[in-house]
Amino acid sequence: MSLALGLAAAAGAGLAAAAFFAACESAFFALSTPAGEAFAGAERPARGRVERLLARPDRLRHGIALGHLLAVVWTGAVAGYGSVWLMERGAGWPSATGVVAATAFAVLVIGEMAPRALAADRPGAWAARCASGLSAWQALLSPVIVALAAFSRAWDRAVGPGPTAEPMTSEDVRSIVAETTARTDLELGARRMITSIFSFGGTTVREVMTPRPDVVSVEVSTSWEETVRAVRSAEHSRVPVHRESLDDVVGILYAKDLLAVVHGHAGPPDDLESLLREATFIPEAKKIDDLLRAFQRDRIHLAVVVDEYGGTAGIVTLEDVLEELVGEIQDEYDREEPLVEPLADGGLRLDGRLDADDFNELVGTRIDAEGVETIGGVVARELGRIAEGGESVTVEGWTFVVEGVEGKRIVKVRAVPASPEEEPEARAEEGA
Known part of the structure; x- marks a missing residue:
C-alpha cells in the first residue's frame, strides 16, 4: 500500500510539473499580444524576473520545453511502472490498461489543456507567478538549456528554417481586428478608425475630394472687393484662381496673404497674380495614402484634382485626407449640415453627396x-x-425621392423603405 501511495504521489508531482511548464509557455508567449498588457500591473521584482527571462527567448523556449518533456516522461514512466506492479500482484490487463489510460487523460487535461487555458486568460499575472520557479529551473539546468539552444541554431543554419506560414492577407487582419474589437469596450469611433486604416490605401482622391460644383474659386480678372468676399465665403483658407474657366487654374490664393494686404498700408495690388502661389495638380485616380505623403513632403495643404481629360474635377485638402482616418473634423467655420438626417416616418433625408458605400453600410x-x-x-x-x-x-x-436639385445636380434625397408593391414594379422596369 505504501508503494501505491508513493507511485500516486510521484505521478501527481509529474502532473504538477507538467501543468507548471504548460502554464509558463502559454503565459510568456502571450505577453506580446494585447492581452499581455495586464503584466504592467505586476510587482516590480516579479516584473524584473519576467523581463530577464523574455530577454533570452531561445533559452526560455528550450527551458520550458525541456521541463514539460521531462515532466510528461516522468509521469508516463511512473504510470508504466504502476501498471506492471499491479499485474505482478494479480491484477488483470484491464486494470493495468486503465491506469495508463487514466494517466494519459490526466496529462492531457491537467498537465496541458487546463493550465494553458488559465494562463492565456491572464498571461501577465501568470508570468509573474511562474517567474521565480522558472528562473530557478533555468539556473539548475543552464548548461543543458544552453546546449539545446546552440544545437537548435546550428540545425537551422544547416538545413534552413522550416516552412513558414503563408503571409496574412488584409482580409485576415480585418477579421482579427473585428474579432478583437468586438470583445473590447472600444467606442464606435475608435473601431471605425481602426478599420478605416485598412481601407485607407485603397481610397482614391476622387472619393474624398470637393467636387467641381462645390469649389469656391476666383477668376483672375475679378475685382478686389469681390475677391475678398469670395475668400471669406470659402470653407478653405486656400482658393483656386483661374482664367476664363476652372479648367485653367493659374495659382492658389492663400487667405493669409490676402489678410496681409487687407491690413497693410500699400493698398491692393494691381495684379492678383502677384499674390498667387503655385498650384499642385494631381489625377483623381491617385491613392490618398500617396497623396498624404506628397502633402507631407512638399508641405502643401491643397491640390487641384484633374480628370482623365485634363479638366478640373475638384480640389482636395489635407483635411479631406485626414477625415478618412479620424472622421469628420468640424471647426468654427464649418456649417453643420449632416449628410444623413433620420425622419419621423422611419425614412432618411440624405445629402446628394453622401457616399453610396456609406449608405450601404448604414x-x-x-x-x-x-x-x-x-x-x-x-x-x-x-x-x-x-x-x-x-x-x-x-x-x-x-425608394429614393428627389427633394432638391441645383442646376443639373441632385442635392437632397429622401429615402424610405419601399412598400411590397413598389419592389416588383422596380424589378419589372429593370427587366424591361
Whole structure:
C-alpha cells in the first residue's frame, strides 16, 4: 500500500510539473499580444524576473520545453511502472490498461489543456507567478538549456528554417481586428478608425475630394472687393484662381496673404497674380495614402484634382485626407449640415453627396455604385435623365425621392423603405 501511495504521489508531482511548464509557455508567449498588457500591473521584482527571462527567448523556449518533456516522461514512466506492479500482484490487463489510460487523460487535461487555458486568460499575472520557479529551473539546468539552444541554431543554419506560414492577407487582419474589437469596450469611433486604416490605401482622391460644383474659386480678372468676399465665403483658407474657366487654374490664393494686404498700408495690388502661389495638380485616380505623403513632403495643404481629360474635377485638402482616418473634423467655420438626417416616418433625408458605400453600410443594402460615387449619382443613373424634384426610383428595397436639385445636380434625397408593391414594379422596369 505504501508503494501505491508513493507511485500516486510521484505521478501527481509529474502532473504538477507538467501543468507548471504548460502554464509558463502559454503565459510568456502571450505577453506580446494585447492581452499581455495586464503584466504592467505586476510587482516590480516579479516584473524584473519576467523581463530577464523574455530577454533570452531561445533559452526560455528550450527551458520550458525541456521541463514539460521531462515532466510528461516522468509521469508516463511512473504510470508504466504502476501498471506492471499491479499485474505482478494479480491484477488483470484491464486494470493495468486503465491506469495508463487514466494517466494519459490526466496529462492531457491537467498537465496541458487546463493550465494553458488559465494562463492565456491572464498571461501577465501568470508570468509573474511562474517567474521565480522558472528562473530557478533555468539556473539548475543552464548548461543543458544552453546546449539545446546552440544545437537548435546550428540545425537551422544547416538545413534552413522550416516552412513558414503563408503571409496574412488584409482580409485576415480585418477579421482579427473585428474579432478583437468586438470583445473590447472600444467606442464606435475608435473601431471605425481602426478599420478605416485598412481601407485607407485603397481610397482614391476622387472619393474624398470637393467636387467641381462645390469649389469656391476666383477668376483672375475679378475685382478686389469681390475677391475678398469670395475668400471669406470659402470653407478653405486656400482658393483656386483661374482664367476664363476652372479648367485653367493659374495659382492658389492663400487667405493669409490676402489678410496681409487687407491690413497693410500699400493698398491692393494691381495684379492678383502677384499674390498667387503655385498650384499642385494631381489625377483623381491617385491613392490618398500617396497623396498624404506628397502633402507631407512638399508641405502643401491643397491640390487641384484633374480628370482623365485634363479638366478640373475638384480640389482636395489635407483635411479631406485626414477625415478618412479620424472622421469628420468640424471647426468654427464649418456649417453643420449632416449628410444623413433620420425622419419621423422611419425614412432618411440624405445629402446628394453622401457616399453610396456609406449608405450601404448604414442600412445594410448592396446598391451597385459602379460608375458613380454618391447617392445623388445613383439616383441620376437609375433615372437615366436630368432629375426633377419629386421624381423617385426604387433600388435594393429603398425608394429614393428627389427633394432638391441645383442646376443639373441632385442635392437632397429622401429615402424610405419601399412598400411590397413598389419592389416588383422596380424589378419589372429593370427587366424591361
